[in-house]
Amino acid sequence: MSSTVYIVTCVILSIAVLVGISLMSKVKTAVAGNLLSALSVFAGVVVTLLHYNIVSVWSIYLYMLIGILIGGAMAVRVKMIQMPQLVALLNGIGGIAAALVGILSLLGIGVPQGGYPAFERFTAMLAIVVGLVTFTGSMVAAGKLHKLLPQKPVILKNHAALLKTSIVVLIGVILFSAFPVDSAFWITVVLIISIVVSSFFGYAFTIRVGGADMPITISLLISLSGVAGAIAGMALNDLLLVSVGGIVGASGLLLTQIMCRAMNRKLGDILTGKTSVLRENVELPETGVETETFPxxxxxxxxxxxxxxxxxxxxxxxxxxxxxxxxxxxxxxxxxxxxxxxxxxxxxxxxxxxxxxxxxxxxxxxxxxxxxxxxxxxxxxxxxxxxxxxxxxxxxxxxxxxxxxxxxxxxxxxxxxxxxxxxxxxxxxxxxxxxxxxxxxxxxxxxxxxxxxxxxxxxxxxxxxxxxxxxxxxxxxxxxx
Structure with missing residues (x-):
């Protein structure tokens, strides 16, 4: 497949995904929109196999079959009431996929290398960080929704300080990755630090969000999943992954903003637990509703x-x-x-x-x-x-x-x-x-x-x-x- 045909196909498939998302905004056309988006993504998989000449790699089809069987079983067995935790779970899988692409790209294993090594290392590390934050955050959200974890906010000792320290460390490893380092030892050390700290950060910022704010948290994690995919596409120099990931990231962020406005809340307050943790000894004022004591x-x-x-x-x-x-x-x-x-x-x-x-x-x-x-x-x-x-x-x-x-x-x-x-x-x-x-x-x-x-x-x-x-x-x- 020539580069021109590939680019044109990517544009068409990206537009189809956008149209599908637009159709899903209305109940009457939601099924058609979902089907259109799903077929567009499937076509993207086929185009990718053709463009990179990997159609003959038989193991790909084995893994695809395993994924189809798992997805089909979940679609049949998961009840409607379990849909929120399923969405969080699948979103986390998208995050870990982007992180794995980033890890392989950083190590230079089985991925095409372009002419901008500093940019590729930087985006690979960014994909690892954002992908693992998405993965662990989504797993915590799914655990809360499925009642495997406390649904009330959980506050760790020095919670805010731990989050701020994690952010500083992650910024440091991302910037460090952009510099040429030939030592396999230091690359391994930085990679381990990024995996541990980003995983902890995803856990820590999600665990202190209460169930009432979980819809906003899930929409934000959906956005992060798309961003992680788009960044992984940059690391791979794959146009279609960048485009579709960017669409998912943007739509998730817009949904997050809309929900925050509807609740008259700031996203920062939600993620820092200010809207979920009830202060002690708070006396509720009169609300204008006549009341009497319950036996x-x-x-x-x-x-x-x-x-x-x-x-x-x-x-x-x-x-x-x-x-x-x-x-x-x-x-x-x-x-x-x-x-x-x-x-x-x-x-x-x-x-x-x-x-x-x-x-x-x-x-x-x-x-x-x-x-x-x-x-x-x-x-x-x-x-x-x-x-x-x-x-x-x-x-x-x-x-x-x-x-x-x-x-x-x-x-x-x-x-x-x-x-x-x-x-x-x-x-x-x-x-x-x-x-x-x-x-x-x-x-x-x-x-x-x-x-x-x-x-x-x-x-x-x-x-x-x-x-x-x-x-x-x-x-x-x-x-x-």
Missing amino acids: EEDTVPQEGGQHSEVETMANEGEILKAAKTAIIVPGYGMALAQAQHLVRELADKLESNGTEVKYAIHPVAGRMPGHMNVLLAEVDVPYEQLYEMDAVNDQFAETDVVIVIGANDVINPAARDAKDTPIYGMPVLNVDHSKEVFICNYDLNPGYAGVDNPLYKRNHGVHLLLGDAKNSLSEIIAKLD
Whole structure:
């Protein structure tokens, strides 16, 4: 394959990937966009084999077959609720792949060498550092999401100092790699230092991020994975890898910025744990929500849902049947209970009674970007019924009934007033402005941010159904018969 044909093909495939990403931004075209991007990447693999004349290397096909079998098995066996940790896991694999390319390039093993050795060594070391930070960070994120690691923030002794020291060391080894060093000993020493320190840095900066901020962390790690791939492409002098890696890196970074703005948070504060660690002895101010104290026994969930004494004495079935408008607010608890099918059944029941149903989607509901959209798409919820926070927030005050399924921090009104708490200043869904609120949560414990929700103590218009969301939803559906 000539250089001209290769360059033109790279441009076409890069544009196809961009179009695929654009199509994935809408539910109706997401499947087509995903397929287009996947086929473009596969075509990129074929083009690479042809361009570098390595079609005859039989071992490549063996490894590809192994990867296909593993990927196919995961696609069949992994449940929808496990999708966030799967995304983190696959993202980490992309990071380690870039790091391995960097290691081989730095050592000059089995990779083509160009005419700019200093640049190649520099980019190889950069690929190692960024790739391993991505790998270990993604593994920690996957471990937190799969509950193999603590989902609360973990703070090490002298955490900030360790991170700053790691950054200084990594900058040093990256700069050192650009200078010509013929000694195999020093190359090995620098390589070992870069592997150890970058792996530690990826672990340390991810372990102190709480579950509530994990969607932003995952989108940032996706960006880093793309950046690592692009840098590895520079080390290899491979145009297609640079282009596609750059697209992934840019799209991930844009998504990270969008989510940070939606949460009114700075990325630096999230990565330094300032938004996840609740300060000690913080007294929550009055939030304007009338409250009363719960009896201790009312905080214990029971199978089938337990109602708190704060709920109104009005007949819940009549409230639901009389509602002309309803907003359903899904959260991570819906994913845990795998209750999306019952949510759709509830919506169908309400609509059969003449109720207009909408879904309010908070940008960080769940554990990855678009988590709630994916779950609701699984049960064929019409895309037109899904509303982003800014589009639906003003409608809560005029809505007859709001039904919350497993959401906590994203509906916590304390975010508006409770200073010195992790969620202060974070935009939330205005569920507390609604007339009647049905909350199907497992218990009354605070969410990942560790801040009590005063909405649970409102003494009018709140119906708490505690326990497994499936049982609570079944109870609500029964009231509509």
